Amino acid sequence: MAIMKTTIDLPEELLHRAKVAAAQRKTTLKELVQAGLDWVLRSEAETPDRSAALARLQKGLHLSGQTLTRDQVHERQ
Numbered sequence: 001m002a003i004m005k006t007t008i009d010l011p012e013e014l015l016h017r018a019k020v021a022a023a024q025r026k027t028t029l030k031e032l033v034q035a036g037l038d039w040v041l042r043s044e045a046e047t048p049d050r051s052a053a054l055a056r057l058q059k060g061l062h063l064s065g066q067t068l069t070r071d072q073v074h075e076r077q
Contacts, residue, residue: 010018022032060069 018032019029022029025032057070060067060072
C-alpha cells in the first residue's frame with residue numbers, strides 16, 4: 001500500500017482536541033486520523049439503503065393474515 005502525504009486545514013480547537021486525544025490513547029495524530037477515516041468510511045458502507053427501507057415501511061407488514069401500515073403498527077392505544 002502506497003502512503004500519500006496530504007495537507008488539511010482544521011480549526012485550531014479541533015486540532016488541539018485531536019492532539020490531546022491521541023496523547024491520551026498513546027498514539028499519533030496520524031494514526032488517530034486514519035482510524036477515524038476508516039471508521040467513517042466503513043460505517044457508510046454498512047448503512048442500509050434508505051430508499052429501500054422507506055419502501056418497505058410504506059408497503060406495510062404482513063402479520064397473521066392482516067397487512068398493517070407503519071402508522072397502524074405504531075398506533076398507541
